[in-house]
Amino acid sequence: EPEVTQTPSHQVTQMGQEVILRCVPISNHLYFYWYRQILGQKVEFLVSFYNNEISEKSEIFDDQFSVERPDGSNFTLKIRSTKLEDSAMYFCASSEPGPINEKLFFGSGTQLSVL
Amino acid sequence: RKEVEQDPGPFNVPEGATVAFNCTYSNSASQSFFWYRQDCRKEPKLLMSVYSSGNEDGRFTAQLNRASQYISLLIRDSKLSDSATYLCVVRDSNYQLIWGAGTKLIIKP
Numbered sequence: 365e366p367e368v369t370q371t372p373s374h375q376v377t378q379m380g381q382e383v384i385l386r387c388v389p390i391s392n393h394l395y396f397y398w399y400r401q402i403l404g405q406k407v408e409f410l411v412s413f414y415n416n417e418i419s420e421k422s423e424i425f426d427d428q429f430s431v432e433r434p435d436g437s438n439f440t441l442k443i444r445s446t447k448l449e450d451s452a453m454y455f456c457a458s459s460e461p462g463p464i465n466e467k468l469f470f471g472s473g474t475q476l477s478v479l
Numbered sequence: 480r481k482e483v484e485q486d487p488g489p490f491n492v493p494e495g496a497t498v499a500f501n502c503t504y505s506n507s508a509s510q511s512f513f514w515y516r517q518d519c520r521k522e523p524k525l526l527m528s529v530y531s532s533g534n535e536d537g538r539f540t541a542q543l544n545r546a547s548q549y550i551s552l553l554i555r556d557s558k559l560s561d562s563a564t565y566l567c568v569v570r571d572s573n574y575q576l577i578w579g580a581g582t583k584l585i586i587k588p
Contacts, residue, residue, distance in 0.1 A: 406580040407523060407566065420575065455522055468576075470522035 366390045370456050370471035377446055377478055385441045385474045387456030396439045397457040397468065398431065400424070407455070413439065446478045482506060482577045483569050489583040492557055499553040500582045502567030510574070512543055512550045515566040517581065523566055526552075554584075562586045 369388045377383050389396050398410040411421040411431055418431065430442045439458075443450055453475050457468040484503045492498045504512075512529040527534065529541040529550050540553040550569075554561055567579035 407517075407578040409576060409578070453520070467525050467528075468523075470524065472522050475520075 366469075368456055368458055368469050368471035370454075370474050372474060373472065374475045375477070377476070379448060379478055380445050382442065382444050383446060383476060385443070385454050385456075385476070387439045387441070387471055388437050389439055389456065389458030390469055391437070392460065393458035393469070394461045395419075395459045396433070397459075398441045399455045399457065399470075400452040401455065401473075402452045410441070443476075446476075448478050451476055451478045482571070483567055483579040485565075485567050485579040485582045487580060487582060489585050491585050491587060494557060494559055494586055494588050496557055497553065497555045498557055498584065499551055500565065500584075501549050501551045502569075502579050502582075503547075503549045504567075504569045504577070505548070506569070506571050506577075507545075507548060508572035509548075509569045509577075510572065511570040512541075513568040513570075514539075514541060514550075514552050515568055517564045517566055519564075526565070557584075557586045559586050559588060 371386045375383055396413040399407050401407045409422045411425045412419045413431055428444050432440050453473045455473045456471040459468050482505050490498055514526040515523040516526045517523045527536050527541050529543045531543055533542045538555045542551045562585050564581040564583045566581045569577045571577055
């Protein structure tokens with residue numbers, strides 16, 4: 365089965381630094397997403413991306429965050445000036461267009477630790 | 480009131496037993512419903528969509544009750560490998576996916 369890949373699997377950074385989390389969605393998918401999950405808490409929606417622009421974003425996705433699709437395959441999440449509370453697992457997901465876009469395919473996540 | 484609410488558990492169930500858990504949602508205009516499964520520190524994976532008429536996939540049965548605004552998941556003949564957290568997900572009227580916090584299931588030998 366095709367899969368979403370995320371790199372790195374773990375990222376440790378100092379508070380105040382910038383990090384870029386990378387994702388390669390499934391090749392024929394058109395909708396892309398970033399979610400995060402703080403340890404022991406629920407999955408939280410950050411942003412969705414379609415047709416090279418943000419289609420939806422949550423309250424969490426403030427000016428500290430940005431997304432980019434720099435080429436035809438990668439989808440990145442940049443977190444500027446990281447804070448301790450940004451420590452979480454970040455999941456990228458993608459889905460097909462049309463009625464069957466209900467199924468999200470998730471990557472295995474990037475565990476971000478901000479020290 | 481939380482938008483999507485689940486009993487966090489854990490549900491401790493002997494292997495071979497039947498277990499069921501519910502999920503309630505607050506937005507009556509919600510459009511579609513799903514159960515995802517998440518293993519510890521892994522990504523969520525779609526277990527099944529939930530249709531109005533109810534649906535079954537092997538040992539798993541999902542039901543939707545729009546009048547009472549809940550969905551349910553029934554697992555028959557539970558296996559050790561069913562141990563996981565089960566996440567209820569609701570697509571609301573704004574087409575956003577709203578995630579429950581999950582119900583933890585532990586199947587014991």
